[in-house]
Amino acid sequence: MEHTKSGPSSWPELADVVPVPQDDGPSPVVSIAYRDDFREVMDYFRALYLTGERSPRALRLTAEAIELNPGNYTVWHFRRLILESLDFDLLEEMKFVEKIAECNPKNYQIWHHKRWLAEKLGPGIANKEHEFTMKILAIDAKNYHAWSHRQWVLQALGGWETELEYCDHLLKEDVFNNSAWNQRYFVITRSPFLGGLAAMRDSEVDYTIEAILANAQNESPWRYLKGLYKGENNLLVEDERISAVCFKVLKNDWTCVFALSLLLDLLCTGLQPSDELRSTLETIRSSHPETADDDPAAAVCCILQKCDPLRVNYWSWFKDTLSQIS
Amino acid sequence: MDPSPQSTPPTGDDPAAAADPDLPRLTVTQVEQMKVEARVGDIYRSLFGAAPNTKSIMLELWRDQHIEYLTPGLRHMGPAFHVLDANRPWLCYWMVHPLALLDEALDDDLENDIIDFLARCQDKDGGYSGGPGQLPHLATTYAAVNTLVTIGSERALSSINRGNLYNFMLQMKDVSGAFRMHDGGEIDVRASYTAISVASLVNILDFKLAKGVGDYIARCQTYEGGIAGEPYAEAHGGYTFCGLAALILLNEAEKVDLPSLIGWVAFRQGVECGFQGRTNKLVDGCYSFWQGAAIAFTQKLITIVDKQLKSSYSCKRPSGEDACSTSSYGCTAKKSSSAVDYAKFGFDFIQQSNQIGPLFHNIALQQYILLCSQVLEGGLRDKPGKNRDHYHSCYCLSGLAVSQYSAMTDTGSCPLPQHVLGPYSNLLEPIHPLYNVVLDKYHTAYEFFSEE
Numbered sequence: 001m002e003h004t005k006s007g008p009s010s011w012p013e014l015a016d017v018v019p020v021p022q023d024d025g026p027s028p029v030v031s032i033a034y035r036d037d038f039r040e041v042m043d044y045f046r047a048l049y050l051t052g053e054r055s056p057r058a059l060r061l062t063a064e065a066i067e068l069n070p071g072n073y074t075v076w077h078f079r080r081l082i083l084e085s086l087d088f089d090l091l092e093e094m095k096f097v098e099k100i101a102e103c104n105p106k107n108y109q110i111w112h113h114k115r116w117l118a119e120k121l122g123p124g125i126a127n128k129e130h131e132f133t134m135k136i137l138a139i140d141a142k143n144y145h146a147w148s149h150r151q152w153v154l155q156a157l158g159g160w161e162t163e164l165e166y167c168d169h170l171l172k173e174d175v176f177n178n179s180a181w182n183q184r185y186f187v188i189t190r191s192p193f194l195g196g197l198a199a200m201r202d203s204e205v206d207y208t209i210e211a212i213l214a215n216a217q218n219e220s221p222w223r224y225l226k227g228l229y230k231g232e233n234n235l236l237v238e239d240e241r242i243s244a245v246c247f248k249v250l251k252n253d254w255t256c257v258f259a260l261s262l263l264l265d266l267l268c269t270g271l272q273p274s275d276e277l278r279s280t281l282e283t284i285r286s287s288h289p290e291t292a293d294d295d296p297a298a299a300v301c302c303i304l305q306k307c308d309p310l311r312v313n314y315w316s317w318f319k320d321t322l323s324q325i326s
Numbered sequence: 327m328d329p330s331p332q333s334t335p336p337t338g339d340d341p342a343a344a345a346d347p348d349l350p351r352l353t354v355t356q357v358e359q360m361k362v363e364a365r366v367g368d369i370y371r372s373l374f375g376a377a378p379n380t381k382s383i384m385l386e387l388w389r390d391q392h393i394e395y396l397t398p399g400l401r402h403m404g405p406a407f408h409v410l411d412a413n414r415p416w417l418c419y420w421m422v423h424p425l426a427l428l429d430e431a432l433d434d435d436l437e438n439d440i441i442d443f444l445a446r447c448q449d450k451d452g453g454y455s456g457g458p459g460q461l462p463h464l465a466t467t468y469a470a471v472n473t474l475v476t477i478g479s480e481r482a483l484s485s486i487n488r489g490n491l492y493n494f495m496l497q498m499k500d501v502s503g504a505f506r507m508h509d510g511g512e513i514d515v516r517a518s519y520t521a522i523s524v525a526s527l528v529n530i531l532d533f534k535l536a537k538g539v540g541d542y543i544a545r546c547q548t549y550e551g552g553i554a555g556e557p558y559a560e561a562h563g564g565y566t567f568c569g570l571a572a573l574i575l576l577n578e579a580e581k582v583d584l585p586s587l588i589g590w591v592a593f594r595q596g597v598e599c600g601f602q603g604r605t606n607k608l609v610d611g612c613y614s615f616w617q618g619a620a621i622a623f624t625q626k627l628i629t630i631v632d633k634q635l636k637s638s639y640s641c642k643r644p645s646g647e648d649a650c651s652t653s654s655y656g657c658t659a660k661k662s663s664s665a666v667d668y669a670k671f672g673f674d675f676i677q678q679s680n681q682i683g684p685l686f687h688n689i690a691l692q693q694y695i696l697l698c699s700q701v702l703e704g705g706l707r708d709k710p711g712k713n714r715d716h717y718h719s720c721y722c723l724s725g726l727a728v729s730q731y732s733a734m735t736d737t738g739s740c741p742l743p744q745h746v747l748g749p750y751s752n753l754l755e756p757i758h759p760l761y762n763v764v765l766d767k768y769h770t771a772y773e774f775f776s777e778e
């Protein structure tokens with residue numbers, strides 16, 4: 001059906017409908033100066049919404065209302081009721097919502113509607129959904145809604161096979177993309193094809209260390225590295241690659257806050273101070289005597305207080321806490 | 327967290343194309359970050375170079391301008407705001423709350439008209455919708471109730487139909503324990519927070535509403551330490567606030583790993599002095615509240631934090647025991663009875679003094695809000711180069727209030743001048759940060775609803 005751009009008052013199929021104005025009361029507040037076309041569409045929408053009419057003309061009206069304001073969750077909700085009763089072609093509906101999403105990629109309602117559709121369409125739609133989120137993420141690689149949708153599709157409908165590759169691709173493009181790191185964590189812990197975190201940990205540690213050494217000021221891989229040993233502090237300490245990367249980075253730049261912070265974690269969790277650690281601390285201490293402390297963890301806190309002034313409150317508190325609980 | 331449906335189209339310039347082919351290619355994240363740092367750097371350099379007199383003018387909170395920007399919108403909004411047509415209680419809250427922070431009273435007629443308008447948004451079966459005739463929604467319910475509490479009159483408070491509201495909330499509860507935003511709507515941490523905050527504030531929170539929420543939120547804590555909107559999504563400032571505030575209102579803060587949450591939030595404050603919402607994202611003034619309040623909460627949770635730190639560090643020397651896994655000792659048995667007085671948790675929390683000083687840089691944060699978020703013509707914004715809006719005005723000022731009061735260790739007193747950046751007249755009204763309503767308005771509502 002050709003949709004004319006003229007308002008619903010001129011639609012023949014709505015000739016019998018009496019528009020219902022919004023009841024804002026005698027002295028309204030936050031009163032929006034609606035444009036005439038907006039008011040007209042919403043008045044007709046209200047008329048059919050109130051009677052609960054689930055018809056093709058009501059469906060068409062919801063499309064108009066959504067195009068004018070995709071944030072109206074009531075319109076979307078009513079649209080779903082109509083789609084269900086009309087047994088409407090859901091693939092057509094997917095095209096509709098995707099057209100809206102491309103102009104409004106940060107809208108809760110659109111993504112929720114998409115999820116509802118994908119759930120009904122089932123696993124056959126998984127790859128198309130992944131292509132769509134990929135398209136959105138190509139424009140904004142950190143779009144939170146797109147990522148949530150992608151994760152939901154993976155869990156509910158599948159399509160895991162190439163997801164790790166996709167994460168790798170995004171990280172090659174922008175290794176600072178924390179959303180891609182988060183997705184990588186999701187894949188290695190949840191993918192049914194990879195054997196879970198325990199199976200992936202070893203190779204992931206290497207991958208992450210490489211990213212850290214390429215850019216030690218990138219916080220994402222540092223957090224990811226620690227995440228690989230979440231809940232298993234003892235294994236974190238045992239993996240010699242972890243302390244090694246800290247020392248390697250600190251040798252080049254003893255003020256690297258992420259390296260110091262991870263080193264501190266290691267020390268608190270039981271890392272035995274090695275000769276390398278002692279000599280690293282000794283070097284720093286010689287030029288900055290105020291960072292001297294017999295306890296290596298306390299010494300690292302002192303260094304952090306000095307080279308991370310924005311977090312001086314945090315590091316002071318942490319240092320005090322350490323001395324109290326140990 | 328921004329519930330507005332407006333989209334922000336990405337800017338067109340391709341940073342990679344501009345880079346020198348001989349230099350390592352800068353990524354999109356790096357280029358965008360450098361642009362913001364340069365802009366903020368210019369502003370701070372002009373502050374440090376200024377004479378003391380100019381300095382103090384620069385650090386002033388432009389109260390009159392903000393009031394002038396916020397007040398007219400309560401009556402009339404331009405045609406462009408049609409995209410917020412399903413968020414009108416939010417518009418009320420985003421204006422009424424910052425005006426209350428500025429201690430600017432509304433005239434009685436306007437207050438009564440807001441009460442009448444929100445009554446038109448109240449569904450006959452409970453909850454508040456985005457506008458008259460729309461479906462009730464948990465987020466707009468939160469905005470409506472917070473607005474009414476901020477107005478604070480008996481007429482405002484008694485206009486809330488608590489019985490229906492309770493039924494609406496029960497209907498929004500999913501089998502998992504989490505809440506959905508509206509009938510058939512999305513389930514996320516925002517929905518859980520808005521439900522729990524409202525229920526606690528109007529004293530209808532009970533075991534039936536509370537059951538399972540804390541476990542759902544705990545599942546949303548990520549490997550980074552912050553809380554995501556849904557399980558496995560990325561740690562995010564808005565959801566971290568929502569999740570932690572809800573847990574505290576449920577007396578279940580021990581269900582998340584607090585040391586790692588604190589570490590994550592502390593690292594979200596960047597060289598611009600403001601907070602970013604996620605790792606490697608740009609600074610944004612609204613996170614002054616979301617992140618600032620979340621980390622300020624922990625100043626009263628130190629007993630739990632110490633306990634968790636002790637347990638995670640006690641397994642020095644590998645033993646193969648699972649003693650390291652955190653948050654395993656939360657006592658849930660104590661809450662299985664329906665006799666728990668849930669409204670007390672929000673009340674006790676605010677009565678309790680901070681156990682330690684702020685864990686973020688409270689002065690730096692005020693500097694970002696005052697110098698980078700304020701707009702000369704009134705209103706506040708995300709960052710330099712962006713336009714002001716009501717949402718950012720509300721949350722930048724809420725964040726300013728949080729940081730001004732964060733160094734206090736005695737609840738009953740006033741902040742010391744050295745903790746308020748700029749002239750002392752910058753001091754805003756204190757808030758109850760778990761609900762984000764002005765503190766004395768909270769107390770009025772608490773009294774009112776405990777007698778019901």
Ligand SMILES: [Zn+2]
Binds near residue numbers: 610611612613708
């Ligand atoms: Zn913002």
